[in-house]
Amino acid sequence: MKALVVYESMFGNTAAIARAIAEGLAGGYEVTLADAAARPSAAGVDLLVVGGPTHALSMSRPATRADAVKQGASEHSGGGLREYLDASPGLAGLAAATFDTRIDTRYPTGSAARKARRKLRRLGCRVVAPAESFRVSGTAGPLLDGETARARKWAAGLRVA
Numbered sequence: 001m002k003a004l005v006v007y008e009s010m011f012g013n014t015a016a017i018a019r020a021i022a023e024g025l026a027g028g029y030e031v032t033l034a035d036a037a038a039r040p041s042a043a044g045v046d047l048l049v050v051g052g053p054t055h056a057l058s059m060s061r062p063a064t065r066a067d068a069v070k071q072g073a074s075e076h077s078g079g080g081l082r083e084y085l086d087a088s089p090g091l092a093g094l095a096a097a098t099f100d101t102r103i104d105t106r107y108p109t110g111s112a113a114r115k116a117r118r119k120l121r122r123l124g125c126r127v128v129a130p131a132e133s134f135r136v137s138g139t140a141g142p143l144l145d146g147e148t149a150r151a152r153k154w155a156a157g158l159r160v161a
């Protein structure tokens with residue numbers, strides 16, 4: 001069984017979660033981990049897991065990524081999760097799950113994972129888990145204590161059927 005984990009990350013927090021998810025999946029799958037900007041192919045994959053940072057209540061856009069760079073993130077080219085999903089044909093029927101990072105606050109934050117999940121459904125994917133969020137303490141991070149361990153566990157529990 002093969003799993004593909006595709007992530008977008010501006011400050012490195014979602015990348016750290018994606019690595020933990022890849023580790024969690026490694027018990028049951030041959031795992032490939034890839035940046036969305038690399039536009040990895042999902043051909044031959046049994047489970048697709050995608051994630052990115054929540055920006056402006058949703059998946060990032062060019063303008064929000066530019067804003068992140070102004071706030072100290074490294075330059076990003078090649079697009080993010082939104083562009084990856086928009087450019088990915090042939091996902092119909094594929095088992096999929098989504099995650100994001102977002103700020104730990106009592107105010108409404110939105111969720112990139114929920115938006116990505118809706119998009120995957122529209123593309124015909126079989127979504128196998130609720131959208132999952134992992135929390136950062138601020139725009140640049142860090143992740144809250146325990147979030148990478150939680151990500152590993154979440155991923156280990158993902159089933160394609």
Ligand SMILES: Cc1cc2nc3c(=O)[nH]c(=O)nc-3n(C[C@H](O)[C@H](O)[C@H](O)COP(=O)(O)O)c2cc1C
Binds near residue numbers: 009014057101108141
């Ligand atoms: C332009 C911009 C908009 C953001 N909007 C939101 C938001 O609507 N809700 C939220 O919880 N976090 C928001 N954040 C914080 C991001 O979720 C946070 O930077 C991200 O989780 C860090 O992940 P990364 O290190 O992988 O980029 C925003 C950050 C930026 C730069």
